[in-house]
Amino acid sequence: MLLFKSKNGKKEQSKPGKVSEGLWIKCPSCSEIIYKKELERNLEVCPKCNYHFRIEAEKRIKMIFDDGSFKELFNDIKPQDLLNFVDTKKYKERLKEDAEKTGLSDAVISGVGKILGIAAAVSVFDFNFMGGSMGRVAGEKIARTFRYAIENKLPVIIFTSSGGARMQEGIYSLMQMSKTVALVSEFNRTGMPYISVLTDPTTGGVSASFATIGDVIIAEPKALIGFAGPRVIEKTIHQSLPEGFQRSEYLLEHGMIDMIVERKNLREVLKKMLTLLINE
């Protein structure tokens, strides 16, 4: 289920890194006022406290891939409102609004590109599109990313940033979990590596499917990663959660991820990892 809303979250941590209009932005972690141009130069990482802002899929792709090497794939898959779902708003309207807001047709961009010379099939989540929630489009794009990698003998890298399954697509969303896992399982027969990069936040149906079964799991610093969202847990167990609970550092300590990599080192680490694992 979708555990984080993309807007109007009450707690500070539920809407961090939203780069607003204007020249300056406040870091949601340390409250430092940062000049936006400087933030951009610093890969959207707070220069004072090292808080990693949530970034758009497009920016992520620019940061990770060699100039001009990225080619978008499966761009023709568009979302459908199979359930005619209406909550406080029509799902169709939500899709339209977020498409206008982000310039995307859904929450995932897929494609193929080179990281310091090494080719990889990739999918990147964009949290700004309905909280990065996984419906049929996101699930299908992930699945096709793996299929493309199988056919072209490529490694796979997936960058997640998602509240989980998209409730407005009901059972179809749930079925994306088993679909993506089925494709990971097919892909694992190729002997190529699948690296999962968890960024803030990765929860619900995304963390409980393909994201946590990568051969290697990398997380950005302080990313919120978990099955249930902290508010749901607090409500269930009636106690407040420990400092740093469900953050990357906590997961590393508990053996749930392989490493935490700062954004500025990500390309280098991915390249090294792929070089070590790919048997040419």
Place this chain on the structure above:
Amino acid sequence: MALQYLDFEKPIIELEQKIEELKTFNLGGFTDVEDEINNLEAKKEKLIKDIFKNINSWQITQLSRHPLRPYAMDYIETAAENFIELHGDRRFMDDKAVVGGFCFMNNERVLIIGHQKGRNTKDKMCRNFGMPHPEGYRKAQRLFKLADRYRIPIVTLIDTPGAYPGLGAEERGQSEAIAETIYELLNVNVPVISVIIGEGGSGGALAFGTGNRVLMMEYSVYSVISPEGCASILYKDTSKTEEAANSLKLTAKDLLNESKVIDGIIAEPLGGAHRDPKLAAENLKKAVLENIAELKKYKGEDLRNQRIEKFSKF
């Protein structure tokens, strides 16, 4: 004590009480009273039929959680012989929200894995209301592998509000446990039949839901989120639960005819499985055995590939 019936069952219960009273009164066996009893019995049957004819999604959701609804162990007791329960994930603990073990169904060897809810307060706590921790899923993975090795078909009985959202569960990797369970169950080389017997709550249910055949008991539900959760998160209005239940298309009929996520519906006794648990279990047993017989025609590797293909399509 909590009520043992649902709001819309009240007229049925009242009629039943009347019949009971008459029966007690009529220990002497007066024929006119006997006639009256038969009359009321017929009336009751008609009443149940009428109520259930127009039953809505929210009522079905309530039935799926009925306090008297048969749970996994109830089905096992009737449908299986020589069930031997196996315990523990060999890593941390035995999760009592998940039961698993080998048994016979007629002459067929079967592994049954199910979510298990508790009947009374103490039992409910012990079973954690059917909400597994990672260890429940890891116990299941362990048993899936055993069944795979012994070439024993797997039957899963799904009945959970969802995986438990707790501190320890997160600490020990609830997400990974579910993802890995989906992976393991997709990859075994034996027939897998998944049956949703009550609540099919989100990822916690899906973990056991990747069968070659996915069946639902007539009044069970299967959904990405509970109607209550959906109402509170999306509608921002907890009174919209009924509407949410309807929008989510979570009933067996919706899932068979519209989204085609399931392969079949197992009929429940008139008025729901709790009115005749034995008959419900017999129906389940029959459906499971028929499906196993069909699937046994295929080689193990083909069964695995069929599953991968089936779930790649959604």
